[in-house]
Amino acid sequence: MGEATLEPLEGVGPAEVPEVELYHATSWWTKYVFSQDAKVIAVQYSGTALAAGFVALVLSWLMRLQLGFPESLSIIDQNQYYQVITMHGMIMVVYLLTALLLGGFGNYLIPLMVGARDMVFPYMNMLSYWVYLLAVLVLMASFFVPGGPTGAGWTLYPPQAILSGTPGHEYGIILMLVSLIIFIIGFTMGGLNYVVTVLQGRARGMTMMRLPLTVWGIFTASVMALLAFPALFVGAVMLLFDRLLGTSFFMPAIVEMGQQRDYSGGSPILFQHMFWFFGHPEVYIVALPAFGIVSDLIATHARRNIFGYRMMVWAILIIGFLSFVVWAHHMYVSGMHPYFGFFFATTTLIIAVPTAIKVYNWVLTLWRGDIHLTVPMLFALGFIVTFVNGGLTGLFLGNAVVDVPLSDTMFVVAHFHMVMGVAPILVIFGAIYHWYPKVTGRMPDEALGKFHFWVTFIGSYLIFFPLHYLGLMGVPRRYYAMGQMDAIPLSTGELNQVVSVAAFVVGFAQLVFVFNMVWSLRNGTPAGGNPWHATTLEWQTPETPPGHGNWGKELPVVYRWAYDYSVPGAPEDFLPQNQPPVAGAARSAEP
Amino acid sequence: MTIILVLVATLATIALWWLSQQRLAAKPWLESGPGDSFPESGAGRVPAAKVGLGVFLAVVSALFALFASAYSMRMHMASDWRSPPLPWLLWPNTGVLFLSSAAMVWAQAAARRGQAESLRAGLLIGGASAVLFLLGQVVACRQLAAAGFYAAANPANAFFYLLTALHGLHLMGGLVALGRTGARVWRGAPARQMTLSVDLCGAYWHFLLLVWLAVFALLLHG
Numbered sequence: 037m038g039e040a041t042l043e044p045l046e047g048v049g050p051a052e053v054p055e056v057e058l059y060h061a062t063s064w065w066t067k068y069v070f071s072q073d074a075k076v077i078a079v080q081y082s083g084t085a086l087a088a089g090f091v092a093l094v095l096s097w098l099m100r101l102q103l104g105f106p107e108s109l110s111i112i113d114q115n116q117y118y119q120v121i122t123m124h125g126m127i128m129v130v131y132l133l134t135a136l137l138l139g140g141f142g143n144y145l146i147p148l149m150v151g152a153r154d155m156v157f158p159y160m161n162m163l164s165y166w167v168y169l170l171a172v173l174v175l176m177a178s179f180f181v182p183g184g185p186t187g188a189g190w191t192l193y194p195p196q197a198i199l200s201g202t203p204g205h206e207y208g209i210i211l212m213l214v215s216l217i218i219f220i221i222g223f224t225m226g227g228l229n230y231v232v233t234v235l236q237g238r239a240r241g242m243t244m245m246r247l248p249l250t251v252w253g254i255f256t257a258s259v260m261a262l263l264a265f266p267a268l269f270v271g272a273v274m275l276l277f278d279r280l281l282g283t284s285f286f287m288p289a290i291v292e293m294g295q296q297r298d299y300s301g302g303s304p305i306l307f308q309h310m311f312w313f314f315g316h317p318e319v320y321i322v323a324l325p326a327f328g329i330v331s332d333l334i335a336t337h338a339r340r341n342i343f344g345y346r347m348m349v350w351a352i353l354i355i356g357f358l359s360f361v362v363w364a365h366h367m368y369v370s371g372m373h374p375y376f377g378f379f380f381a382t383t384t385l386i387i388a389v390p391t392a393i394k395v396y397n398w399v400l401t402l403w404r405g406d407i408h409l410t411v412p413m414l415f416a417l418g419f420i421v422t423f424v425n426g427g428l429t430g431l432f433l434g435n436a437v438v439d440v441p442l443s444d445t446m447f448v449v450a451h452f453h454m455v456m457g458v459a460p461i462l463v464i465f466g467a468i469y470h471w472y473p474k475v476t477g478r479m480p481d482e483a484l485g486k487f488h489f490w491v492t493f494i495g496s497y498l499i500f501f502p503l504h505y506l507g508l509m510g511v512p513r514r515y516y517a518m519g520q521m522d523a524i525p526l527s528t529g530e531l532n533q534v535v536s537v538a539a540f541v542v543g544f545a546q547l548v549f550v551f552n553m554v555w556s557l558r559n560g561t562p563a564g565g566n567p568w569h570a571t572t573l574e575w576q577t578p579e580t581p582p583g584h585g586n587w588g589k590e591l592p593v594v595y596r597w598a599y600d601y602s603v604p605g606a607p608e609d610f611l612p613q614n615q616p617p618v619a620g621a622a623r624s625a626e627p
Numbered sequence: 628m629t630i631i632l633v634l635v636a637t638l639a640t641i642a643l644w645w646l647s648q649q650r651l652a653a654k655p656w657l658e659s660g661p662g663d664s665f666p667e668s669g670a671g672r673v674p675a676a677k678v679g680l681g682v683f684l685a686v687v688s689a690l691f692a693l694f695a696s697a698y699s700m701r702m703h704m705a706s707d708w709r710s711p712p713l714p715w716l717l718w719p720n721t722g723v724l725f726l727s728s729a730a731m732v733w734a735q736a737a738a739r740r741g742q743a744e745s746l747r748a749g750l751l752i753g754g755a756s757a758v759l760f761l762l763g764q765v766v767a768c769r770q771l772a773a774a775g776f777y778a779a780a781n782p783a784n785a786f787f788y789l790l791t792a793l794h795g796l797h798l799m800g801g802l803v804a805l806g807r808t809g810a811r812v813w814r815g816a817p818a819r820q821m822t823l824s825v826d827l828c829g830a831y832w833h834f835l836l837l838v839w840l841a842v843f844a845l846l847l848h849g
Contacts, residue, residue, distance in 0.1 A: 282779035301705035597655035
């Protein structure tokens with residue numbers, strides 16, 4: 037048996053973490069609406085983010101209707117097409133993925149997984165949600181202002197973003213920028229909570245190296261977001277100045293509709309630097325929580341300790357750091373010194389190393405595991421495949437010379453949808469099915485869940501796999517209609533129809549998910565405290581759903597890491613983190 | 628982007644130092660020993676509010692570093708950069724902000740020693756001089772505008788307004804926190820119990836003084 041090599045500690049009282057005074061809600065309003073309980077805030081965040089996501093889903097339908105059937109169905113015109121792609125992109129990336137993974141899962145899981153009663157700053161945590169909601173409302177308001185939402189593309193590149201050729205240049209762009217600024221303020225409030233709670237709120241015995249990888253992922257992503265979102269803030273504020281006050285931060289001297297504008301000397305490239313200094317870390321802000329969550333799903337549902345836990349932690353940290361020095365690979369076609377291109381291509385490709393380590397470790401965790409093909413596991417497996425797929429095309433696009441011809445084609449659309457659209461969404465669904473029993477106390481319906489998985493998984497491949505081929509054939513992205521373009525074979529039109537039909541089917545399948553979530557609230561089989569026989573602390577709460585303060589009278593004490601599955605000699609195939617040492621049950625020291 | 632990259636490198640170094648304390652090379656799967664020999668979590672020593680403020684200051688640093696990056700990049704990207712003559716008022720303003728920070732040092736010391744009178748005086752002078760600084764900044768901006776250096780005329784002017792406003796907004800946020808602390812002191816909270824709150828306000832004040840010095844240097848340099 038591996039002897040514990042740690043010296044006994046002196047002077048550590050029974051409660052190393054000082055008990056915090058909890059805010060006790062007294063009325064219905066402060067309990068369920070203006071709640072300071074992280075679990076309620078998590079549900080609020082998730083509900084709002086998913087609602088915004090459904091708006092974006094409908095927008096993607098409009099897009100696919102246009103792309104699949106450009107002649108026969110003209111539901112949207114050119115301008116609306118641009119508005120639709122812009123809003124779809126921005127909502128999905130920022131208001132759905134970021135908000136759901138950090139605000140939703142972060143709020144629910146961090147306090148429970150580290151063994152805290154709540155976030156360290158509950159009041160600020162509550163504010164964070166309401167500020168986020170305000171940001172969503174401001175963004176949605178842009179659908180109803182004269183001129184509609186902005187059609188500048190989700191990257192909002194100036195000069196076109198604020199010139200009159202772009203739809204929504206009157207009010208839409210202003211609301212978009214204001215909404216982003218509000219979002220960033222709200223996120224900062226939440227992000228401080230996520231980071232400081234992990235740093236300060238851990239239960240006795242919960243060292244950093246005993247944290248579940250979910251917490252590592254959310255923690256690292258929060259740190260990154262706190263440093264990356266200011267770049268978007270700077271870009272948004274300065275673009276707002278250019279639009280409202282006529283400054284020339286980003287706007288060069290330009291002729292608009294035959295009229296010389298007052299702008300001069302500004303640099304659109306400067307905006308791109310600001311945008312992508314945020315934009316690239318953003319990819320990993322979404323990916324790292326997904327990496328962490330999927331590690332826990334795989335370990336739990338394959339009854340295996342995660343392979344290479346230390347490597348997994350290091351890989352998360354290395355990815356987090358590297359993601360700050362790759363941003364200009366989004367700007368190869370903007371033109372740059374060849375040595376810069378070389379530098380950014382190199383750093384981009386280096387990220388493949390820690391990422392690949394993670395993929396190998398997931399696969400090795402599954403190897404000879406006792407794989408239960410539950411709904412969360414299916415989604416986790418779907419994630420691994422999809423992420424590998426999207427990651428491989430990233431190797432193409434990371435090379436400056438390969439990126440130049442592929443840039444602005446459907447290949448890029450296929451790549452980033454695979455890697456940061458479908459892959460994180462699969463994890464999100466898996467995570468929702470996995471933690472739903474803890475949140476509600478009831479199991480979601482398994483048959484409906486499996487149906488949802490298969491339609492979503494196969495459907496997503498039907499949508500995004502063909503886009504790679506379309507891109508290689510030269511089909512450009514951002515085009516409202518191809519018309520009679522000699523460079524592109526007619527058959528691409530048929531492929532586009534297939535993609536569109538698949539998109540409708542996948543979209544409708546999400547209603548099954550919504551139905552399942554609502555129906556199981558009342559009709560699901562009661563889950564009990566720990567239906568998956570998981571080791572992590574959130575499954576060991578005295579009540580399910582966890583009550584106010586999470587832990588009843590006594591905070592949990594942590595005796596082991598988060599992955600003691602199938603330990604030889606143990607009475608059951610899992611040992612919860614708060615389970616005191618069991619005689620005879622221990623892993624042998626690995627060579 | 629050099630400035631922000633230097634900041635990121637600095638923060639990464641701090642993070643690395645902290646991580647080096649977290650036994651990243653531990654083998655947690657071998658660690659379930661007898662009940663009394665598990666490691667500490669390493670959390671809980673420093674008050675959470677202090678750590679929270681530290682993280683927040685890192686975020687604000689990133690924000691200003693990014694603005695400084697944008698400032699220096701925009702300056703060299705086109706030949707239209709014309710720095711405005713800085714209003715002379717900025718110099719006495721800087722002095723007032725120094726005074727404000729010094730008063731906070733005094734308040735911090737008074738809180739630690741439990742001297743209620745000095746604490747009140749320190750907070751009052753600190754807060755009042757911060758308000759004076761803000762008023763001075765507004766006047767300075769109006770002087771610049773009155774001299775015809777509008778934001779739209781040149782990016783250098785625009786950056787002047789943007790950076791002073793942003794710094795001012797952060798100071799106003801600090802005044803809210805200071806006001807809450809002051810209210811508790813005036814309602815009779817024992818000075819010693821206010822040590823943490825006053826320390827947090829003080830740290831924020833000194834930080835904003837440093838930020839202002841950096842902004843001022845940037846404006847002078849441009």
